[in-house]
Amino acid sequence: MTLFHFIGIKGSGMSSLAQILHDSAHKVQGSDVEKYFFTEDALHERNIPIYPFDENNIKEGMTVIAGNAFPDSHPEIEKAHELGLEVVRYHDFLGDYMQKFVSIAVTGSHGKTSTTGLLAHVISGHAPTSYLIGDGTGKGLEDAEYFTFEACEYKRHFLAYNPDYAIMTNIDFDHPDYFKNLDDVLDAFGDMALRVKKAIIACGDDNHLQEIQASVPVVYYGFDESNDFAAKNIVKNSEGCTFDVYVRSELYYTFTIPLTGDHAILNALGVIALCHYEGIPASVIQERLSTFHGVKRRFTVMESKGRVIIDDYAHHPTEIKATLQSAKQKYPNKEIVAIFQPHTFTRTAALLDEFAHSLETSDHIYLCDIFSSAREKTGEISINELLEKLPGAKHLELENIVELEQHGNAVYLFMGAGDVQKYLNAFKEIVSEETA
Structure with a gap:
């Protein structure tokens, strides 16, 4: 039996893929830095060995996934390489692996992880499904018919894939450390569209996706009634959303989701359209939609003595707006305290005005120092530039976390793709000590 060794096994996609191969009866191990990441929890649950980086981890006979x-x-x-072993990059391995299944890529600038999680949950109610989600969750079934996975545009990695289907949620300018401008991003998604083999399910409310050229059918979903799948008669409350879906102007079914925010409705519409295309009954879709409660680090809610503490991965202005909208729908009578940690100097600099605008709807704003990713060592911008654009916003440092306490029974929304959780955990400790 082949032993797969993962270099960087705690990476969100790598962790998921390691879980899939383990579940599919392969032997798996990996290496990484010793710092804790939440993506390693599922690896420990499966007793997958994780070693510190060391060239002596590499042995004859392994297949190495980097x-x-x-x-x-x-x-x-x-x-x-010295030992003459096969070394496969993550995205190349995944591109080859998915050929055994009906494969569905979920891509877009925002909403990939939430939509992949929802799709995997819904399709699993219809047929055996393996899935890879970008929150570090993976599952492999030996008898799987479907394979749903998150396909990231960063460095055009998704061009290693030739999926049967692609759900495209939106196109926006992000990853300014790699993409030159929006046209460069559009070019990448245009190339991805040409690699899809059966159909593309795209959000028709996104003007950029309206321009997508493909050699397969493009089915559009959204709020506008010109879409092939349109959501109408929407009712929202603190528990979720109910809406009618019209397929090419004919009523198809009324769906209810236990999720808040317009983006949650759009994500569900994309999944509904894909399932309809695959002939999955509406009753099955609804039953599975009703039992989905989100993915890791996407609006993860904890409550303590009247305080609502939310952990969310939002790290782009579009995502911050969507997360704030969800919070206001779910907690209409509470103040919203936004605690935001920008992720990467390049993104903060490129989108400075947009970040300021996206945070303005919060009742109170706290900004943490910019998280520097491994992609960049230093930057010519600091959190002060964003603070200057948001009068009333405060600089939050770990040692001053107690400042948040003044807001009492509010919604505390911790947002960021770096290590914003260290602020969240410090605040939770203060709250638990106070209420002990």
Whole structure:
């Protein structure tokens, strides 16, 4: 039996793929830094060995899967080459692996993880489904018919895939450390569209997706009634949303989801359209929609003595707006305290005005220092530039976390793709000590 060794096994996609291969009866191990990441929890649950980086981890007979973040000069990769082992990059391995199934890629600038999680949950109610979600969740079934996975546009990695279907949620300018401008992003998605084999399910309310050229049918979904799948007669409350779906102007079914915000309705519409295309009964779709409660780090709610503490991955202005809208729908009578940690200097600099505008609807704003990712060592911008654009916003440092307490029984919305959770955990400790 082949032993798969993952270099960078704690990466969100890598962790998910390791889980899939383990569940599918393969032998799996990996290496990474010793710092804790939430993506490793599922690996420990499966007793998948995780070692510190060391070239001596690499042994004869292994197949090595390397995370995209690691250069060819990484000691483990160099050792693998010395031993003449096969070294496969994560996205290349995934591109080959999915050919065994009806494969569905979920891509877009925002909403990939939530939509992939929802799609996997719904399709699993119809047929055996393996899935790879970008929150570090993966599941492999030996008898799987479907494979649903998150396809990331960063560095055009999704061009390694030739899926049967693609759900495209939106196109926006992000990853300014790689993409030159919006046209560069559009070019990447245009290339991805040409790799899809059966059909593209795209959000028709997104003007950029209206321009997508493909050699397969493009089915549009959205709020506008010109879409092939349109949501109408929407009713929202603190528990979720109910809406009628019209398929090419004919009433198809009334769906209810236990999720808040317009983006949640759009994500569900994309899943509904894909399932309709695959002939999955509406009753099955509804039953599964009603039992979905989200993915990790996407509006994860904890409540303590009247305080609502929310952990969310939002790190782009579009995502911040969507997260704030969800919070206001779910908690209409509470103040919203936004605690935001920008992720990467390049993104903060490129979207400074947009970040300021997206946060303005909060009742109170706290900004943490910019999180520097491994992609960049330093930046010429600091959190002060964003603070200057938001009068009344405060700079939050870990040692001053107690400042948040003044807002009492509010909604505390911690947002960011870096390590904003250290602020969240420090605040939770204060609250638990106070209420102990």
